[in-house]
Amino acid sequence: MKRAGWSVHGPALALAAALSGCASAPAQFYTLAATARPEAGASPAAYVVAVDGVALPATVDRPQFVVQKGPNRVAVDEFNRWAAPLASSVAGTLAENLVVLLGTSRVVSGPLAPSFDPAYRVTVDILRFESVPGEAATLDALWLVRRPGAGAATTSGRTTLREPVQGQGYDALAAAHSRAIAGMSRDIAAAIRAEAGR
Secondary structure (H helix, E strand, O other), rough: OOOOOOOOOHHHHHHHHHHHOOOOOOOOEEEEOOOOOOOOOOOOOOOOOEEEEEOOOOOOOOOEEEEEEEEEEEEEEEEEEOOOOHHHHHHHHHHHHHHHHOOOOOOOEHHHHHOOOOEEEEEEEEEEEEEEEOOOEEEEEEEEEEOOOOOOOOEEEEEEEEOOOOOOOHHHHHHHHHHHHHHHHHHHEEEEEEHHHO
């Protein structure tokens, strides 16, 4: 009488299949983009501008997207992330927008900015940077434009925007944040031009 054989291959294959089903999806990475358009009839600026820095709320100052789930609840999405530190990305996007809005390539941000000798320095303190996929990106920021030097003038302002998300997914959410930053950039560019015209 022939005995039924038993093989370890069957259970091992079943375990491998189960584990592969549990494997996590790869993370997706997103960037902000400069979307500002030149102001019609505006003359190119002849001065240098430095974006000194951007401060973010601690809740969102991380690689992952932080999505708003309610008035008092957020979720950290491990699989949808910013491609670079968010504060430096916002600063860089602001600088790129100012290049377009002021009509000059003489705008700097990042490590070079503190050692530069610009006519105007910009700092931004973001109070709210909220993400609701499929709905809106909210930006609430205080900003300061100052002329270096003793007794120099300072202009402050606040930009509060709720930018609807046009489409689904995190691409659309990142694009909405980019448009909100472009709106803030327009406010800052207008303040710089007003100060320069005095």
